[in-house]
Amino acid sequence: MLRIESLQKSFDGFMAVADAHLSVGDGEVVAVIGPNGAGKTTLFHLITGQLKPDSGAIVFKGENIAGLAPHMVCRKGISRSYQVVNIFNRLTVFENVQVAVLSRRRKTLNLFRPAQTMAVNETREILDSVGLLDKADMTSGFLSHGDQKVLEIAIALGNRPELLILDEPTAGMSPEETAVTLALMKQLSSQRGLTILFCEHDVGMVFSIATQIMVMQQGRTIIQDLPEAVRSDPKVREAYLGGADTCSA
Structure with missing residues (x-):
């Protein structure tokens, strides 16, 4: 449904997204994770038209939508929520x-x-x-x-939407609220057949729901794979998850 290739975006010489690659299949629940400043929200802004990329492709259902205005992206079938x-x-x-x-x-x-x-x-x-x-x-x-x-x-x-993008959907929530939101996401995926792309700092929540996980570091995609492959990848441990104890969450 969505394919991102060699996406780049800089601000006054700072490369916020340096070389992002992402693939989201129809019906999947794909998570984007990474440390603060990795470029996750900027990536979502690029997909949904809030920002225009410097280079690269954003292909949704076979059409390159890079640079389209937000309302046009929405009409193509992509909706999102925000951190705030x-x-x-x-x-x-x-x-x-x-x-x-x-x-x-x-x-x-x-x-x-x-x-x-x-x-x-x-x-x-x-x-x-x-x-x-x-x-x-x-x-x-x-x-x-x-x-x-x-x-x-x-x-x-x-x-x-056919693709729902959620930017930190459980940010600031209590454990009870997080559980409700997690159940809602599972329901939207299983009952409505929605394709979901989200970023989240709650690693346990990510591994409990995502069918694929993409990891960003310094604006670059370092891996996208099944959760177990991401959990055991040494680059991920070094860049984000902080070692075996965190990866086993």
């Missing part, structure tokens, strides 16, 4: 997801039909699928941090 929660705090939970659904349907400027009556069933179905239907009428800014992160995933689902 990115929701409309003053809108209700329902309205946050409804906006995404209406945007996908391109019905944001219908002057003759009240927005409250549009996309109601689909919005409720999405909220139900992520466990937020009972909080549909709550103002989003009053949700817990964990629920706000889940809401952001629900907003991304409003675009009916």
